[in-house]
Amino acid sequence: MRTIGYERPETLDAAIAAYSGSGSGSRYIAGGTTLYDLMKLGVETPTHLIDITAIANLDRIETEGDVTRFGTMALMSDVAETPAIRTEYPVLSESLLKAASQQLRNMATVGGNLLQRTRCPYFRAGNGVYPCNKRQPGSGCAALGGLDRSQAVLGASGSCNAVSPGDWPVALLALDARVEIIGIDGQRTLPLDGLYRLPAERPEADHNLNPGDIIIGITVPKTAAGRASTYHKIRDRESFAFALASAAVAMEIEGAVVRDVRIALGGVATLPWRARQAESVIVGRTLTRELAVEAGRAAFQDARPGRHNRFKIDLGVQVVADALMIAAGRNVR
Ligand SMILES: Cc1cc2nc3c(=O)[nH]c(=O)nc-3n(C[C@H](O)[C@H](O)[C@H](O)COP(=O)(O)OP(=O)(O)OC[C@H]3O[C@@H](n4cnc5c(N)ncnc54)[C@H](O)[C@@H]3O)c2cc1C
Ligand code: SF4
Known part of the structure; x- marks a missing residue:
């Protein structure tokens, strides 16, 4: 039995402070549909969970003006079914409706979706069963030269060819979306294509967030x-x-x-x-x-x-x- 700490702060500042205070084993948790899954598989082994579901106003969908904004905690199902989103951005609505299942979409958040991890079967197999640079840096890659039917044909390196699994980030990329982030050093925004990393030198790192960073929102311009x-x-x-x-x-x-x-x-x-x-x-x-x-x-x-x-x-x-x-x-x- 492993003991895992848990807290549910009510402000962003408190969430960041909780992360800073509890070290590298901390993980934020939103809908939990990816994180709990990876914990059951032994891929993620957090020592402390910081539940961000009690922080006010992170689930707003703002459709007025020239830019649409999705709070990070907006549910996939709510975004997909918002009439203004279906009209202004069919690509976003369709990407969400074609992802996962209705039950999952009712739990999963649009911010958590950006950070889901690859479905590479070797990555998700039992601990130490296969070499996997993403799971255990420097151990090798079982997929290169292995069963690679589901693997990437673009952007692979000599150390990892795992596919990025999400549908929603692909739709956002076609709309020049930006991601709002708050962290220990304050607030910043990144273009979505600046969020993700190719698996070159450090295949274990999927994205360019710093430890303790929280995604707070996603913005998309309105265009023809x-x-x-x-x-x-x-x-x-x-x-x-x-x-x-x-x-x-x-x-x-x-x-x-x-x-x-x-x-x-x-x-x-x-x-x-x-x-x-x-x-x-x-x-x-x-x-x-x-x-x-x-x-x-x-x-x-x-x-x-x-x-x-x-x-x-x-x-x-x-x-x-x-x-x-x-x-x-x-x-x-
Ligand atoms: C059976 C199954 C089928 C699926 N099929 C599809 C599919 O076809 N297409 C698809 O796109 N997805 C699919 N998914 C993935 C699903 O969409 C994601 O699990 C979900 O979007 C993750 O959101 P969440 O809120 O549950 O994230 P969580 O599980 O809570 O978190 C995911 C990760 O993001 C981090 N995190 C969460 N929120 C924040 C934040 N605001 N700031 C910083 N870090 C954060 C967590 O620490 C964790 O590492 C499937 C999932 C399952 C289980
Ligand atoms: S492709 Fe990447 S995730 Fe899959 S086994 Fe190789 S290193 Fe691991």
Whole structure:
């Protein structure tokens, strides 16, 4: 039996002070759907839990003005079902509705979702069963050269090719979201693509948060592209499964010409992946199915498949092309 401390502060200052006072074994806990899961698997072994659910006003969804703001404790289900979100950002609503299950979405928070860990089967296996640089730095990587059907084809390194699992961060990336953070040294914001790390030198570190940092909110600008957006996700089962390949697209068409497009990929990369090469294929041109497939190929031109995941490239090309055509169909004025 291991003893784990628990407290439930009522302010952000108290939460940060609790973290500072209880050391490197501390973890914040929000909905608990990832953290408790990883504790049961022995991947996470916190000595102290700081429950942030009693802190006031962290669950607000603010839709007035030019920027929409999601408090970190807003539930996935509440955000997905907010009428203004369905209208202004179909990509966000769809990414949440295609994630996990209704029961999980009723518990899980949009802030916690940003920090969920990879579903790499070797990472989640029993303690010490497989070498895993993410779980035990320097131990090696069982997935490289192992069963790699679900692993990344983009952004992998010689020490880790684990897929970033979340759908919501991929959708946020296509909207140029920013993340608000408060920590021991005060408050700051990061662009979402500055939050995540490639698994190069330190595969155990998924993100650029400092110890004790709390995500307090996420902001997204309102744009015409956001209103004509979509999240397209292909998985082994039609529900309750992580992406094999997914694409978030936000697009603005004027006349017949694409004026603005943002494409982000999920299920295929080690972090939420912005496909800028694909975007540059399309901007300033008239979208056809052929051009959409060309953009899909550009998105995967740097892909490096392993033994069993080459199919993700062909699948991903079609997912990008389909998502582009869906978003184009929503550009009705
Ligand atoms: C069976 C199953 C299927 C799933 N399927 C999908 C899927 O298809 N797609 C998908 O995207 N997700 C899926 N998920 C993941 C699910 O969406 C996440 O578990 C959930 O979003 C995490 O939110 P939470 O509030 O429960 O986080 P928690 O479990 O409370 O926390 C997760 C991590 O974030 C940290 N944390 C939480 N909040 C903060 C904060 N505000 N500041 C700093 N650190 C914080 C915690 O310390 C912990 O490390 C699935 C989960 C399960 C269990
Ligand atoms: S891919 Fe990454 S998470 Fe999976 S076994 Fe290798 S090091 Fe661990």
